[in-house]
Amino acid sequence: MNEDLFTPFTTPTVLGLPAAILVILFPPLLVPTSKHFINNRLITTQQWLIRLTLKQMMITHNTKGRTWSLMLTSLIIFIASTNLLGLFPYSFTPTTQLSMNLAMAIPLWASTVAMGLRFKAKISLAHLLPQGTPTPLIPMLIIIETISLFIQPLALAVRLTANITAGHLLMHLIGSATLTMLTINLPLTLITLTILTLLTILEIAVALIQAYVFTLLVSLYLHDNS
Amino acid sequence: MASVVPVKDKKLLEVKLGELPSWILMRDFSPSGIFGAFQRGYYRYYNKYINVKKGSISGITMVLACYVLFSYSFSYKHLNTPAGRSWAISEGNSQEGVV
Numbered sequence: 001m002n003e004d005l006f007t008p009f010t011t012p013t014v015l016g017l018p019a020a021i022l023v024i025l026f027p028p029l030l031v032p033t034s035k036h037f038i039n040n041r042l043i044t045t046q047q048w049l050i051r052l053t054l055k056q057m058m059i060t061h062n063t064k065g066r067t068w069s070l071m072l073t074s075l076i077i078f079i080a081s082t083n084l085l086g087l088f089p090y091s092f093t094p095t096t097q098l099s100m101n102l103a104m105a106i107p108l109w110a111s112t113v114a115m116g117l118r119f120k121a122k123i124s125l126a127h128l129l130p131q132g133t134p135t136p137l138i139p140m141l142i143i144i145e146t147i148s149l150f151i152q153p154l155a156l157a158v159r160l161t162a163n164i165t166a167g168h169l170l171m172h173l174i175g176s177a178t179l180t181m182l183t184i185n186l187p188l189t190l191i192t193l194t195i196l197t198l199l200t201i202l203e204i205a206v207a208l209i210q211a212y213v214f215t216l217l218v219s220l221y222l223h224d225n226s
Numbered sequence: 227m228a229s230v231v232p233v234k235d236k237k238l239l240e241v242k243l244g245e246l247p248s249w250i251l252m253r254d255f256s257p258s259g260i261f262g263a264f265q266r267g268y269y270r271y272y273n274k275y276i277n278v279k280k281g282s283i284s285g286i287t288m289v290l291a292c293y294v295l296f297s298y299s300f301s302y303k304h305l306n307t308p309a310g311r312s313w314a315i316s317e318g319n320s321q322e323g324v325v
Binding site: 019023026029030032040041042085088089090091092 | 268272276277278279280281285286289290293294297298300301
């Protein structure tokens with residue numbers, strides 16, 4: 001039973017080749033591009049959503065920060081679509097793999113830090129010390145702030161992985177529990193089934209929220225450093 | 227069997243059964259040829275179901291249903307064959323436990 005729980009999280013292979021690449025390349029097929037002014041319904045709704053998120057996200061940044069709009073918008077679309085596609089039965093969610101989330105988080109965080117050090121070296125180093133700290137505390141606080149700075153990419157990656165994995169695992173467990181209890185105790189099955197539907201709604205929300213949080217934090221780090 | 231139009235340029239439904247092997251061999255199997263085939267297939271589906279004035283939700287749901295079936299075929303080995311399943315071997319577990 002234990003081994004059976006984690007098999008949905010193994011990367012799919014075809015004759016030993018990783019087919020995870022195919023799964024990662026699938027969401028862009030659902031988001032077509034168009035050069036026309038008036039488009040079909042699919043593209044219109046998608047463009048409306050993208051414009052909404054873009055405006056919401058980039059309004060706090062200055063000109064230099066807004067050069068990141070393409071990166072952040074594609075990030076949020078990718079994470080949201082991959083998480084939502086993972087809610088389908090038998091599908092594989094690439095964001096459950098820590099390797100992929102680390103690969104997304106570390107370069108983005110490192111580039112915000114590098115940007116801050118390159119263009120505003122004094123100010124970005126000054127961020128390591130909060131305003132108004134008593135003088136004796138300064139050395140310790142700088143160490144603490146440095147540690148919290150280096151933890152940022154790890155936290156980004158682990159947060160996304162843990163949330164999505166935990167949600168999928170919970171759905172698996174409760175689903176199998178309802179199936180086993182179908183013949184034993186019917187009213188309890190109905191209660192468990194309600195729990196399952198609620199959990200599915202939660203998972204849809206979590207999928208979207210995690211995408212949002214990831215992108216928001218990256219944009220926050222950007223704002224600090226741009 | 228002699229034909230008026232060269233075999234290479236015919237569509238699949240117009241090729242006679244005897245000419246089928248030569249038709250398959252004459253297709254372009256280079257990387258750009260395969261990519262062109264995927265592109266043609268994609269645009270055929272796109273222009274028929276999505277790029278229309280009143281496209282409905284079935285345009286996407288067909289794609290998603292195919293995605294689910296595709297993922298099922300990938301995990302078939304794990305789920306259904308006795309070698310892939312670990313809980314089928316253990317005794318005392320008579321109910322289906324897999325979601």
